[in-house]
Amino acid sequence: MANLFVYNPTCDMAVENGTNSFMPSRFLSKFESDISPLMALLANEENYILNENPISESFIEFWKKNGIPLPTFIKTNELSNISADNIIPWGWSQVIVAKFAKQLNTDKQPPIFFEGNDYRNFFSRQTSLQLCVELCKRKLPAFVSIPTLPQTISSYSDVHTLFSHHPDGIVLKTLWSSSGRGLTFIRNNKQLQNAGNWINAQLKKHGSLIIEPIYNKVQDASLQFNITKSGDYEFLGLNYFDADQQGHFNKEYFHIPEQIIEQLPSNDAWINQTANFIIESMQTLKLHKNYFGPIGIDVMFIKSETGDIKFYPLVEANLRCNMGLINLHLKKRIAAKTSGTWQIDQFKEGEAPAFYDAQTTKHPLIIKNGKITKGFFPLTPFENNTRFAAWGIVY
Secondary structure, eight states: OOOOEEOOOHHHHHHHHTTTTTOOHHHHHHHHHGGGGGGGGOOTTSSSEEOOOOHHHHHHHHHHHHHHOOOEEEEEGGGEEEEESSSEEEEEOOOHHTTTTTTTTTTTTTTOOTTTTTTHTTTTTTHHHHHHHHTTSSSSOOBBOOOOOOOOSHHHHHHHHTTTOOOOEEEEOOOOOOOOTTTEEEEEEEHHHHHHHHHHHHHHHHOOEEEEOOOOEEEEEEEEEEEOOOOOEEEEEEEEEEEEOOEEEEEEESEEEEEEETSSSSSSSHHHHHHHHHHHHHHHHGGGGTTEEEEEEEEEEEEEETEEEEEEEEEESSSSSOOHHHHHHTTTTTOOOOEEEEEEEETTTTTHHHHHHHHHHHOOOEEEEEEEEEEEEEESSOOOOOOOEEEEEEE
């Protein structure tokens, strides 16, 4: 079965925009075109990756030489030359539906609910809030905690009131956008005053904001789920990653980070129990009626007021592909019991090839029995015009 994979990381922005003519900025368009080969990790050699940049032979040869053939990369003007059973975007939006209307097989794609504004509400952070409310109705394991339910607020005075109740600060979230976008962290009165114009502008634009306390975060992580075409829910696994103070993605781990490994319970029962409760909550909301595909739920380990480590099980639900899903697929190619990370870096024009040459020389790749055991490897091409590139290292 041949699938066409499409990397559209601005899907959340497109949903918020609400029109079929949404166009990302030049900066984000460059990010999209440079990083789109990352989708190859979700595909196999029978599939296609939509990619407007010419893929360098050196990138393809690197993986072919190491026994990992890549899918076929095609441009938009070549779509009529292929036959794909499914369109698999990074995330669904009305733009994707309009762009690939001729290729979409309505028997195999999600139900077409892209009429009116229902889809905008479905893909907003309100779904995450509803899931969190449902999850709180379950008796969670002792290691798992939701100290305070997120709330929806509709006025600037609400922000002042709730800020006074949370001495460590609050985070405000717009209803749309994700991956660290649409967030404002307020830790003191000066930041609250400075955020006034942003708060009022977003309330005028969206009608409401979601607010929750800033927790004492120890480690970011994500739980990965999938809804099948038949409506079954699957738990795929737990990933660990780092994000900065503003919630922007930094890197994914192939191993359990040192700062958390000693704090975990002795067995994984708490993970499976929590995942089952999240699935029950998604079933209650009947997400499968409007969607099938990957769901990445951002979570985090936090330090409680008593100093204990707790697992906060639902920071945000992403109804789309996500970096944690990429990590799960990538870990299948990494040798067991090894440590390493992967990340996305930004380069000035002409710098990427030099970085690539230095890293491949310093950390040569070693593959044994079809698994990466050590070294540096590119996840996207490193060319003279590359501004963004993804790479991993096992050590």
